[in-house]
Amino acid sequence: MALREVERAGARYTWTNKRLRPTQCVLDRVLVSPIWEAAFPLCSLTTITRVGSDHSPLLLSSGEDAPICQSRFFFQTWWLGVPGFGDLMREKIRGFIFDHGPHRCSVETWQYVSRNSRQFLKGWGANLGKEKRDFRTNLLRQLEELDRMADANGLDEEGWGLRYFLEDQLVALDRVDEEYWRQRSRTQWTLKGDSCTAYFQAIANGRKRKCSIPRLITDVGEVEEPRALMEHIYQFYQGLMGAKGEERVFALGTDLWGEDQKISDEENWGVEVAFTALELDEVLASMKPDSAPGPNGFRSCSSSDSGES
Incomplete structure (x- = not known):
């Protein structure tokens, strides 16, 4: 039937026997057909916190509730x-x-x-x-x-x-x-040579979901809201490789390059x-x-x- 499993975010396992030394495994999955996935290319799957059951509920979103972005400007x-x-x-x-x-x-x-x-x-x-x-x-x-x-x-x-x-x-x-x-x-929105088939769309959508960041665990807890995610990522990289005067957690060593590998003041000015x-x-x-x-x-x-x- 050419079914594909939707990538799941959240807890690693979906079932446990609820023991002090529990046995855990993945019993619950969501499989979709290429036709369904083509109709809902932004679908996502999230594991919800398990309460009162040995199975963790799975929340499948079609992605239709995503905010509508404004159209880009193009000079005609x-x-x-x-x-x-x-x-x-x-x-x-x-x-x-x-x-x-x-x-x-x-x-x-x-x-x-x-x-x-x-x-x-x-x-x-x-x-x-x-x-x-x-x-x-x-x-x-x-x-x-x-x-x-x-x-x-x-x-x-x-x-x-x-x-x-x-x-x-x-x-x-x-x-x-x-x-x-x-x-x-x-203005080509797809790469040259890629046929717009159901298989290609399924692979592309799977890669997109795999590369997406639905949530992050930070010092203040778990972050899921898109705007809070963007703010956290921006502040992280600003501190990682910030400009002079900003707090850094990463810096290049002074002896990383030899003198013959460094550019001169004249080259830097140019x-x-x-x-x-x-x-x-x-x-x-x-x-x-x-x-x-x-x-x-x-x-x-x-x-x-x-x-x-």
């Missing part, structure tokens, strides 16, 4: 074809640079401009999409009305000309949608030199215009076509 290349978009972005970027101040390095300015541009474009794109949908609906309504008139009484040359003009506008909108989905198809605006422009110019977006959601063409560094 068809925005470049919107009339006035270039001038709008140039004005916005100049304003962001002026607000940030001139006495900052190029990388800090770039990060500030990217962050504010992303916030602006996210709202602007949502409003633009609504206007586009309303405009398309209005065009379709006019075309349907003209077609009804043509079926009933016919249309004169002016009426047919209007009909073709509206149709051309719809075709232009379809080209924009085609460009949108072409760019989305380049590494710490801030990027210049010219270097950033050269990197952006060398990127492919239709490449997938980076972590900030922007594509290279969004920077090169804006006319700003």
Whole structure:
């Protein structure tokens, strides 16, 4: 039947004979079929504290109660074809640079401009999409009305000309949608060569659950809440390899590397030199215009076509 066992978190054993020197073993398991697992890819299994029984209860969650994350921002290349978009972005970027101040390095300015541009474009794109949908609906309504008139009484040359003009506008909108989905198809969410089969999904989901951290035992007790888990992990690594002035529990020995293996002060200074605006422009110019977006959601063409560094 190709059943798979769901990875269990919590107690190691699920049964005991409740003796002073108990015998313990795993008697309780949850097996699922590939079809069920494909329907609930975020399912998880947790062992609950045993009370009044020799079996530990198992809690199976389908994962549907997980919080919904906000959609990521992606710069859409068809925005470049919107009339006035270039001038709008140039004005916005100049304003962001002026607000940030001139006495900052190029990388800090770039990060500030990217962050504010992303916030602006996210709202602007949502409003633009609504206007586009309303405009398309209005065009379709006019075309349907003209077609009804043509079926009933016919249309004169002016009426047919209007009909073709509206149709051309719809075709232009379809080209924009085609460009949108072409760019989305380049953002690959699965590795090349992996077939999207039930077996592949089952293995991927099993690995995801195996690598997940549902709970941690800390100095203050057991932590299960996701936000508390993130805070504990962050503080742990901050203390493990923190910056100068922070408390560390781990440090490299002073004699770990020989003198010939260490970089000189001049080399260290060269590494710490801030990027210049010219270097950033050269990197952006060398990127492919239709490449997938980076972590900030922007594509290279969004920077090169804006006319700003």
